[in-house]
Amino acid sequence: MNEVVLEARHISKSFHDPVTLPILKDISFTIKKGEFVSITGKSGCGKSTLLYILSTMDTDYDGELFIEQENMKGKTENQLAYVRNAKIGFVFQFHYLIHEFTVIENVMLPGLKLGAHSEEEVRQRAIDQLRALDIHMLANKKANLISGGEKQRVAIARALINSPSIVLCDEPTGNLDKANSEIVFKIFKHLTRERQQTILVVTHDQEFAANTHRIIEMEDGKIVQK
Numbered sequence: 635m636n637e638v639v640l641e642a643r644h645i646s647k648s649f650h651d652p653v654t655l656p657i658l659k660d661i662s663f664t665i666k667k668g669e670f671v672s673i674t675g676k677s678g679c680g681k682s683t684l685l686y687i688l689s690t691m692d693t694d695y696d697g698e699l700f701i702e703q704e705n706m707k708g709k710t711e712n713q714l715a716y717v718r719n720a721k722i723g724f725v726f727q728f729h730y731l732i733h734e735f736t737v738i739e740n741v742m743l744p745g746l747k748l749g750a751h752s753e754e755e756v757r758q759r760a761i762d763q764l765r766a767l768d769i770h771m772l773a774n775k776k777a778n779l780i781s782g783g784e785k786q787r788v789a790i791a792r793a794l795i796n797s798p799s800i801v802l803c804d805e806p807t808g809n810l811d812k813a814n815s816e817i818v819f820k821i822f823k824h825l826t827r828e829r830q831q832t833i834l835v836v837t838h839d840q841e842f843a844a845n846t847h848r849i850i851e852m853e854d855g856k857i858v859q860k
């Protein structure tokens with residue numbers, strides 16, 4: 635049986651603004667290695683709030699979050715920063731590439747930050763990722779000189795540079811046209827199938843979600859269907 639990579643155990647969260655508003659209500663689920671899972675639900679149901687907790691950026695919640703069976707509760711900010719860099723890849727709606735840097739420099743950044751490999755090793759890993767995503771010919775171009783679809787593929791390569799346990803994506807196709815959305819979907823599908831990469835995507839794109847392995851449907855801060 636595949637190992638559990640991420641587990642949310644009875645996660646609840648309220649905002650106090652100024653009255654107390656419960657936003658997440660007893661959310662529990664597990665994600666196993668190699669799974670491609672989407673989280674969907676109406677605007678305001680709590681998807682981004684949940685993803686922020688799963689990313690370990692928000693520590694102010696009830697319940698527990700496990701990443702590779704390790705409880706994130708009680709970890710220091712430095713320990714969480716290490717977990718984020720070493721174990722979680724991030725892909726957002728907007729790619730957040732550094733425009734003045736070349737494509738390969740952007741991809742290398744999280745690898746250099748982790749400090750586990752020499753610069754040459756990180757460069758080689760970046761080249762391998764770019765080649766796997768078929769954008770190695772862009773390696774030395776400035777990031778502001780490539781197309782939107784190519785930028786998102788570079789962002790995926792950057793998310794993969796440290797071989798993360800899980801890639802968390804927030805509307806990864808939200809800013810792309812249909813053709814580029816399909817390319818991104820196929821990349822994710824390939825990564826899960828061929829490399830046992832685990833991917834969790836928050837998306838409004840029903841077609842995208844319908845083709846993932848599993849949908850976690852949220853309504854009013856709760857999971858209504860898995």
Ligand SMILES: Nc1ncnc2c1ncn2[C@@H]1O[C@H](COP(=O)(O)OP(=O)(O)OP(=O)(O)O)[C@@H](O)[C@H]1O
Nearest residue numbers: 649650651657675676677678679680681682683684
């Ligand atoms: N910092 C905050 N303070 C108070 N309320 C907040 C805060 N952040 C989010 N909320 C509220 O929490 C609820 C859930 O927001 P969230 O952004 O998680 O929804 P979502 O499902 O991601 O929506 P969308 O699909 O529109 O991005 C909303 O009612 C929102 O107004």
